[in-house]
Amino acid sequence: MNAVDTSLHPVPEKQKKRIPGDELIWLFLLGDMVCFALFFALYSYTKSNHTALFVEAQQALNLHTGSINTLLLLASSWFVVIAVKAARLQMANTCRWFLLPAVLCGSGFVVVKLFEYQEKAALGINFLTNDFFLFYYLITGMHFVHVLLGLPLLVYFAVVIREGKLDRKTINNLESSAIFWHMVDLLWIVIFPLIYLVR
Amino acid sequence: MRALVYSRESLVWLVLMTITLCSWLLAWSHGQLLPNVRIEAVVIIALAFIKARLVLMHFMETAHAPLQLRLPCEAWILLSGSVLIVLESGLFTAA
Numbered sequence: 553m554n555a556v557d558t559s560l561h562p563v564p565e566k567q568k569k570r571i572p573g574d575e576l577i578w579l580f581l582l583g584d585m586v587c588f589a590l591f592f593a594l595y596s597y598t599k600s601n602h603t604a605l606f607v608e609a610q611q612a613l614n615l616h617t618g619s620i621n622t623l624l625l626l627a628s629s630w631f632v633v634i635a636v637k638a639a640r641l642q643m644a645n646t647c648r649w650f651l652l653p654a655v656l657c658g659s660g661f662v663v664v665k666l667f668e669y670q671e672k673a674a675l676g677i678n679f680l681t682n683d684f685f686l687f688y689y690l691i692t693g694m695h696f697v698h699v700l701l702g703l704p705l706l707v708y709f710a711v712v713i714r715e716g717k718l719d720r721k722t723i724n725n726l727e728s729s730a731i732f733w734h735m736v737d738l739l740w741i742v743i744f745p746l747i748y749l750v751r
Numbered sequence: 752m753r754a755l756v757y758s759r760e761s762l763v764w765l766v767l768m769t770i771t772l773c774s775w776l777l778a779w780s781h782g783q784l785l786p787n788v789r790i791e792a793v794v795i796i797a798l799a800f801i802k803a804r805l806v807l808m809h810f811m812e813t814a815h816a817p818l819q820l821r822l823p824c825e826a827w828i829l830l831s832g833s834v835l836i837v838l839e840s841g842l843f844t845a846a
């Protein structure tokens with residue numbers, strides 16, 4: 553039997569399997585996610601051995617600032633999703649206009665987080681206070697560094713994307729940055745309930 | 752523009768926001784909505800991993816990625832989710 557000529561029967565766009573962004577960024581992100589997962593498990597394991605201490609220390613956390621940060625990152629992620637879709641459709645202006653609120657929401661996260669750290673410092677709490685705060689500063693600190701790395705990438709694309717044809721390389725780089733930003737959101741989606749919500 | 756906003760991803764985003772509010776409500780009314788705080792912990796962690804999977808599949812687009820990418824992502828959700836659910840369930844909590 554002859555092989556099917558795919559040029560006569562093109563695979564519909566929806567069924568095409570593709571890796572969004574750069575393949576290397578995925579290697580980096582998956583490694584990063586595994587590292588965070590190990591810290592999550594270590595936190596949870598330590599908590600199971602010192603439950604009373606952890607639950608008492610959690611009282612010092614501000615549930616509302618954590619919730620606001622979750623909503624800010626979720627909103628930022630959604631703006632980035634729309635921006636990438638716009639870029640693929642060669643809608644450069646729309647892409648830029650969706651990246652700006654994404655940057656604003658991300659910056660909002662930074663401001664709220666700094667306020668939270670400052671609030672803890674004012675109470676005399678630091679990473680040496682107890683095991684809970686060691687994990688709190690370690691996990692949220694590592695995540696905060698990721699936010700600080702992701703934000704300039706979004707700012708960069710909001711600045712460089714101009715009217716005219718967006719080339720494949722720019723779209724691919726934007727996709728890679730977007731994936732990084734979504735991972736930052738994804739990690740916070742686990743960090744927030746694990747450290748703030750679960751008692 | 753309208754087609755960009757009225758998309759499946761926007762629906763996913765609404766689901767994510769709704770789950771976030773449910774988790775927050777559970778934690779805020781600590782011990783009142785569910786019979787046991789350990790059950791509450793398991794529900795909150797399970798909801799978090801449902802959200803994480805939605806982000807991975809729909810925002811990071813791994814739902815349409817080849818298996819060599821999708822499988823590690825699914826494995827991350829399954830393994831980290833299971834480990835945290837078991838640890839937070841209180842089964843190994845020191846007496």
